[in-house]
Amino acid sequence: MTRVAIIGAGPAGLVAARTLVDAGADVCVFDKGRRPGGRLNTREHGAYQFDHGAQFFTVRDERISPMLEDWVSLKVVALWEGRLVRLMGDTAEVARPTKRYVGTPSMVSLAGELSGDLEIRRSTRIAGVERNKKGWQLHDERGGDYGAFDQVVIAIPAPQAVPLLSEVPLIQRAVEAVDMAPCFAGMFVFAEPPPMDFDGAFVGDGPFTWIARDASKPGRPDVEAWVVHANSEWTRRHWSGDRTDVTKRFLEELTMRFGPFPNTLFERAHRWGYALAGGSAPGVLWDAKLGIGAVGDWCLGGRVEGALVSGIQIADKIVASG
Numbered sequence: 001m002t003r004v005a006i007i008g009a010g011p012a013g014l015v016a017a018r019t020l021v022d023a024g025a026d027v028c029v030f031d032k033g034r035r036p037g038g039r040l041n042t043r044e045h046g047a048y049q050f051d052h053g054a055q056f057f058t059v060r061d062e063r064i065s066p067m068l069e070d071w072v073s074l075k076v077v078a079l080w081e082g083r084l085v086r087l088m089g090d091t092a093e094v095a096r097p098t099k100r101y102v103g104t105p106s107m108v109s110l111a112g113e114l115s116g117d118l119e120i121r122r123s124t125r126i127a128g129v130e131r132n133k134k135g136w137q138l139h140d141e142r143g144g145d146y147g148a149f150d151q152v153v154i155a156i157p158a159p160q161a162v163p164l165l166s167e168v169p170l171i172q173r174a175v176e177a178v179d180m181a182p183c184f185a186g187m188f189v190f191a192e193p194p195p196m197d198f199d200g201a202f203v204g205d206g207p208f209t210w211i212a213r214d215a216s217k218p219g220r221p222d223v224e225a226w227v228v229h230a231n232s233e234w235t236r237r238h239w240s241g242d243r244t245d246v247t248k249r250f251l252e253e254l255t256m257r258f259g260p261f262p263n264t265l266f267e268r269a270h271r272w273g274y275a276l277a278g279g280s281a282p283g284v285l286w287d288a289k290l291g292i293g294a295v296g297d298w299c300l301g302g303r304v305e306g307a308l309v310s311g312i313q314i315a316d317k318i319v320a321s322g
């Protein structure tokens with residue numbers, strides 16, 4: 001039985017692992033986080049929860065559609081029918097109608113479903129990937145060794161994948177060329193409804209790119225919990241700032257745009273170092289001879305669906321190689 005290591009338990013790594021297990025492979029997934037999900041995740045603070053990373057996902061690929069049907073029937077995913085707008089200056093237009101899906105009761109539910117009974121080593125940050133005559137060996141940052149594996153899939157944001165690809169310089173160079181932008185996420189609970197008459201807004205100007213009322217998504221607690229995403233330029237400018245100051249800045253910017261805000265019951269900022277992939281997408285990178293490759297949203301356009309498709313594609317390549 002082929003033994004495969006997957007580094008990264010975001011949607012790309014999880015769906016690759018699931019596909020390989022279904023094909024009979026022996027798979028071990030490694031993730032530096034305490035729970036699977038990656039940027040498809042949920043932040044919990046007492047009774048409050050926030051989708052602070054991915055907000056929703058769309059499905060166009062025919063390989064993902066049957067999975068989506070299963071997730072919906074299992075009630076881990078549902079359609080979000082919120083009132084979405086596109087803001088630019090003083091104008092607000094209704095956003096392009098499309099089917100937008102979310103995890104229920106929170107975004108991380110989908111990762112929970114994909115994780116199922118997979119073997120996942122949590123809180124394990126892989127710091128080295130090397131090949132010897134037994135196969136692939138992994139090392140974590142605390143000196144733990146894992147292996148040998150026949151194949152390795154690196155399913156993490158491109159800049160974090162680069163140091164793990166030193167055995168395959170051609171792939172490493174392709175991954176090095178991928179740019180990923182940071183994003184500050186602001187999470188707020190207001191004592192009363194704030195002066196924003198939408199459930200989600202794509203923002204075309206100013207420091208924000210996105211504002212959403214979490215409670216408008218299916219299955220969420222009925223509180224005025226909101227998530228705000230800053231653009232990469234604003235994020236870089238405030239990156240090393242104190243996070244309490246950053247939430248204050250968020251509120252100042254919101255007040256300038258929408259008018260006075262009610263008191264907050266909760267406020268917090270989260271830094272996503274490698275939030276969104278931009279530029280050209282290299283596609284799934286796989287060295288069939290050595291049995292190592294790299295996938296993730298950045299391979300195929302930088303969204304949840306791209307991550308899922310990339311995971312399926314690399315698993316198919318491994319299965320095809322016998």
Ligand SMILES: Cc1cc2nc3c(=O)[nH]c(=O)nc-3n(C[C@H](O)[C@H](O)[C@H](O)COP(=O)(O)OP(=O)(O)OC[C@H]3O[C@@H](n4cnc5c(N)ncnc54)[C@H](O)[C@@H]3O)c2cc1C
Pocket residue numbers: 007008009010011012013030031032033036037038039040052053054055056057058124125126127155156157160183185229272274275276295296297298302303304305307
């Ligand atoms: C603020 C924000 C908003 C977004 N909005 C949307 C949206 O609305 N719609 C949409 O479709 N997408 C959105 N995205 C993008 C979406 O979250 C990603 O496309 C998707 O999560 C990528 O999945 P992935 O598996 O490629 O990587 P990730 O989700 O990043 O998963 C990678 C995993 O690898 C782990 N890891 C990293 N390095 C190591 C290491 N050395 N060792 C072990 N584990 C490691 C991480 O802990 C993580 O769990 C958003 C992302 C952010 C941050």
